[in-house]
Amino acid sequence: MRKITLIILHCSATREDSRYTAEACRNDHIKHRGYKDIGYHFYIELDGTVKEGRPIEMIGAHCLHHNKHSIGICLEGGINRYGKHDDTRTxxxxxxxxxxxxRLKEDYPQALIVGHNTLNPEKDCPCFDTAEYRQLFP
Ligand SMILES: [Zn+2]
Known part of the structure; x- marks a missing residue:
């Protein structure tokens, strides 16, 4: 089994007033990025539907230098109706x-929950504060 030390949160960086489903994301990652599958392990759509991406046993493609030991979760949205980065979580x-x-913290209690921007300060992703999750699930 892979050793998981990080759970990394992302947003799709798409507008809250338009849809960008897990299937659309998977298609983009395959067609335009040349991935074999969607880069994330989980994708949470605007209505709260959790779609499974890559199996956790498989290394994802979502965070440079950190894919090997992490699980990637993406939330649809992250851009508000004015086209600005924003916390658009429903x-x-x-x-x-x-x-x-x-659920993941039960299976991987040692994993730290971080945002993409925690690891790469040049990113806005996931466009919401992830500290609350580290407090809830230390
Ligand atoms: Zn990201």
Whole structure:
């Protein structure tokens, strides 16, 4: 089994008033980035639906230098209706993320929950504060 030390949170960097489903993301990653599959392990759509991406046993493609030992979760959204980076999480997404993190922390208690921007300060992703999740799931 892979050693998981990080759970990395992302956003799709798409507008909250348009849809960018897990399937659209998978297609983009395959067609335009040349990946074999979607880069993330989980993708949470605006309505809170959690779609499975790569199996956790497989290394993802979502965070340079950190893919080998991490799980990548992406939330649809991250850009507001004015085209600016913003916390656009819906209530349904917040609940879904909380449930997913609770489940993952049971299996990987040593994993630290971080944002993409925690590891790469040049990124805005995931466009919301991830400290609350580190406090809830230390
Ligand atoms: Zn990201």
């Amino acid at each position: 209530g349904a997404q917040e609940i879904a993320l909380m449930e997913l993190l609770a």
